[in-house]
Amino acid sequence: MSYIAKSPWVIHYDGSSCNGCDIEVLACLTPMYDVERFGIINTGNPKHADVFLVTGSVNEQNKEVVKQIYEQMPEPKVVVAVGICACSGGVFKQCYNILGGVDTVIPVDVYVPGCAARPEAIIDGVVKGLAVLQEKRDNMVKGIDAPAEEPEAAAEEEKTEEGGEN
Amino acid sequence: MAKRTVIPFGPQHPVLPEPVHLDLVVEDETVVEAIPSIGFIHRGLEKLVEKRDYSQMVYVIERICGICSFGHGWGAAAAVEGAMGVKIPERAEYLRTILHELSRLHSHLLWLGLLADAFGFESLFNHCWRVRETVLDILEKTTGGRVIFSICKVGGLNKDIDNETLKEIVETLEGIKEEIKELTDVFIEDDSVKNRMVGVGVLSKEDAEELCAVGPVARGSGVVQDMRLTNNHGVYGELDFEPVIETAGDCYARCKVRIGEVFQSIELIAKAVAKIPEGPVSVPVKGNVEGEYMLRLEQPRGEAFYYAKGANSKFLQRMRVRTPTNMNIPALVKTLQGCDLADVPILILTIDPCISCTER
Amino acid sequence: MSERVDVVQNFEAVEVSQLLTEVKDLKAEGYRFAQACATVVDDKIEIIYSFDKAHQLKNLRITVAQGEEVESITGDYWPAFIYENEMHDLFGVQFNHSALDYQGNFFKVAEPTPWNPKK
Numbered sequence: 001m002s003y004i005a006k007s008p009w010v011i012h013y014d015g016s017s018c019n020g021c022d023i024e025v026l027a028c029l030t031p032m033y034d035v036e037r038f039g040i041i042n043t044g045n046p047k048h049a050d051v052f053l054v055t056g057s058v059n060e061q062n063k064e065v066v067k068q069i070y071e072q073m074p075e076p077k078v079v080v081a082v083g084i085c086a087c088s089g090g091v092f093k094q095c096y097n098i099l100g101g102v103d104t105v106i107p108v109d110v111y112v113p114g115c116a117a118r119p120e121a122i123i124d125g126v127v128k129g130l131a132v133l134q135e136k137r138d139n140m141v142k143g144i145d146a147p148a149e150e151p152e153a154a155a156e157e158e159k160t161e162e163g164g165e166n
Numbered sequence: 167m168a169k170r171t172v173i174p175f176g177p178q179h180p181v182l183p184e185p186v187h188l189d190l191v192v193e194d195e196t197v198v199e200a201i202p203s204i205g206f207i208h209r210g211l212e213k214l215v216e217k218r219d220y221s222q223m224v225y226v227i228e229r230i231c232g233i234c235s236f237g238h239g240w241g242a243a244a245a246v247e248g249a250m251g252v253k254i255p256e257r258a259e260y261l262r263t264i265l266h267e268l269s270r271l272h273s274h275l276l277w278l279g280l281l282a283d284a285f286g287f288e289s290l291f292n293h294c295w296r297v298r299e300t301v302l303d304i305l306e307k308t309t310g311g312r313v314i315f316s317i318c319k320v321g322g323l324n325k326d327i328d329n330e331t332l333k334e335i336v337e338t339l340e341g342i343k344e345e346i347k348e349l350t351d352v353f354i355e356d357d358s359v360k361n362r363m364v365g366v367g368v369l370s371k372e373d374a375e376e377l378c379a380v381g382p383v384a385r386g387s388g389v390v391q392d393m394r395l396t397n398n399h400g401v402y403g404e405l406d407f408e409p410v411i412e413t414a415g416d417c418y419a420r421c422k423v424r425i426g427e428v429f430q431s432i433e434l435i436a437k438a439v440a441k442i443p444e445g446p447v448s449v450p451v452k453g454n455v456e457g458e459y460m461l462r463l464e465q466p467r468g469e470a471f472y473y474a475k476g477a478n479s480k481f482l483q484r485m486r487v488r489t490p491t492n493m494n495i496p497a498l499v500k501t502l503q504g505c506d507l508a509d510v511p512i513l514i515l516t517i518d519p520c521i522s523c524t525e526r
Numbered sequence: 527m528s529e530r531v532d533v534v535q536n537f538e539a540v541e542v543s544q545l546l547t548e549v550k551d552l553k554a555e556g557y558r559f560a561q562a563c564a565t566v567v568d569d570k571i572e573i574i575y576s577f578d579k580a581h582q583l584k585n586l587r588i589t590v591a592q593g594e595e596v597e598s599i600t601g602d603y604w605p606a607f608i609y610e611n612e613m614h615d616l617f618g619v620q621f622n623h624s625a626l627d628y629q630g631n632f633f634k635v636a637e638p639t640p641w642n643p644k645k
Contacts (some may be wrong), residue, residue: 007509009423014185016207019522021311023276028300030295051504061634062185062206094217096209096640116232116313208633210616210640248535378559378605390528396581397532408528460535460576461583471561471576486562496605525633 007039008130013069016092017056020116021083025053035121040126046072051129053122054102057085057092061107063105070106076136078129080110083117090115148151168193173509186514186521190506200502202495205360208522208525211487219480220246220455221320227472230487231523232313233276236269237465241472246320246398248459249474254400257435258322260442263400265309265317266437266463267431272301273338273466274431275346277518278353281421284515285362285480293307293349300342300351304335322448332439339432350425363418367501367513370415378496381490382427383517386420388413393464405437410468417516458503465490466508467518489523531581540586545575546597548586552577558583559603562610564592569643571617575599590619592600600625608632618642 014022029042030034038103043049044084046069058066070079084090088101102108112125174189185206191199213433214226227242228235241261247254279294300310308327309315317324353359369379374387384391392409394402410426412419463470468490475484494517501513530534540548557577565572566584567589573596575586600607610621611632618639621627630638 011473016209016525017522018229018232018235018314019520020229021234022230023313027295027299030292030299032296032299055208059206059208059396063210065185065206066621079216091226092209092211094214095210097208097635098212116311117230118312161346203628204632209634210635213641312593375558376604378603383606391581393581395528395530397530404528458535458537460583462533462612464585469560469578471563473563473574483567484563484565486565488563492558492608493605 008043008050008126008133009043009048010051010053010126011046011069011073012045012053013066015054015056015062015066015086016059016098017083017085017104018116021055021086021122024119024134025055025082025122026117028119028122033123035123038123038127045112047074049073050077050133051126052106053082054079054086055117055125058099058102058105059097060099065098066102066140067106069118076133078109078133078136078141079106080112080122080125080129081108082112082122083109083124084113084115087111088112095097141144146150170198173507175390175508185510186519188502188510188514190502190507195507197502197505197507197510200499201498202526206525207522211526213483215440217487218476219410220476220482221451223482223485224319225316227485227487228316228318229314229414230325230489230526231520233267233273233520234263234391234465234467234470234489234523235314236318237463237470238487239315240399241461241463241470241487242474243320244316244463245459245461245474245485246476248398248461249455249457249476250320250451250453252321254322254389254449255446256443256445257326257445259399259401261323261327261447262318262437263402263405264327264335264435265315266304266400267434268301268305268335269430270426270466271435272298272305274428275301277466277515278349278421278428281353281512281515284511285359287359287405289513290349290352297342297345297349300338300427304338307331308335321449321451322446324448328448331443332442332525334438336439338392339435343372343429343432346428350428352521353421353425358441361510363421363516364414366417366509367505367516368414368416369497369501373500374415374448374497376412377466377496377500378493380493381465381518382423383468383497385409386412386423390399391460391469396462398465399461401441402434404441405434405454407434411491417512420516454480455482467491467520467523468494487526489520489526490522491524494519496526529580533581533583535566536583537587539586540553542588542590542594542596545586545588546599546602549575549599552584553602555579559599559606562578562613562615564619564641566617566641566643567600571619571642573613573619593624595620597622598624616641 173190190199228239276296279291282290309317371388458475471488473486560576560578607626615633
């Protein structure tokens, strides 16, 4: 396991959430759930972050902000959509100002359902995200070593290897 | 004259759990002007009245905010009940009052934690949230949800809380009172905390009235204003309720008001449990909504408006919610003028902003 | 012990042209501005202004026709700018002489004035 997977840093952005999922994300950091025992630290700086937690759905005004934070994060990175609103728009899907889930703007790796998502589910989602992060990192390392003309093949080979290990 | 610079603050900022954007005009380190811009969380959920009938609408309104969710559900349900002329059973009024005070308790503990975080006292933040988990456990045990409850409906409550459980709740709260006291003593007595709050962001009584501030912000400036003194909801009239008032108007006073309310909520819950009558918790509601009704509740953050208007249909014509932060933004803008740039986070926090409430 | 207040439901209809005079009277009587909200009734827009004094509410209701302009009350109650900008952005009501006009940039919505029946 690389150092990233041992101590991933997360950044949290509240899309247009009702706060329910946000306070549950914060609750994960506090003594009851304490994600720091997994080495996870909440940071405010996109450049420090490996995992992007987004709560709430995306609207006209914040889609640029979400995109910007995502683009500022260094590779490899993982996006975890927390709560049903971030997954699909949820109860607000039909509202006039809602574009939909986070995946309408940036690629999402892990979806955590729930209204509001429970802290256990959020931790589970982040841990699942870490496996994806590891995979992306391995691909990246291999991508650099592999011959430039066959990057896709290298990626596929990597996936089967991962599957074999599991 | 020092050079003026505009510093954008937010929407994504380490101190803000929610996105709000302020343009801070500063001269050296002093803020001269603050211009708020909002709309990052605007969903337009009030317009869902066209697609959801009045009973479904209660659950939508509840999701305006995950911190004051019970109050929103209550307000929406009670406004529709008022418009329809439905009288809910007394036990339901008692239970709603108890659940609302539990929400206030968890909201204020949450806020105390965030405040500690804002002035860099990490361990105090963690302790506040640790104690808050006890309240969340009670809410989860009685309603099934930690932050979104969906227990209020038009006509009463979805489920009863039996007397045994109610007694347990009072005992549990009595049990954590000591722990809360230990934490709040740090806020009130610790010098390093006081140095960061006393005299910071003073809002005079005149300004609070002029700027129409509500809730703990107004009460911290000596304005006697608490919607729990109105008689059309809950059972506060039978619980000898008196609002908590401080007069200094600074961050410290606003903090003391909320601390006072934490203990007051525990007392109110105990009194309500001692008096709660037996009986059903809901009445059947049939028919369409005709007429209008305006109701105000005291949310943890202050006065909230719920206005329901129906035109003889299952679908409401309008369901309007005016949340407390809306009314405290002018006071925030005023207190930010002339403050140090480094005090901005703590000033924003002491109005206890709820942006998802503000923008809906 | 503080006084308990039985809040009365009252909605007083006011002509659009009379709004500012009424508001000035309330201000002089020491009322606090509490909220303003718009409702679409048929193709007109109904605006309710609420004022509070010692926990008792007073509501003024005006009915605005499409295209009709309303005088801003921000001269007397500055905090009303939030509600006026909101109604401008969501309902398309035009307010004149506002003390703080965001020029339609208060809420950034996907479609302009989503509440207005005649977009």
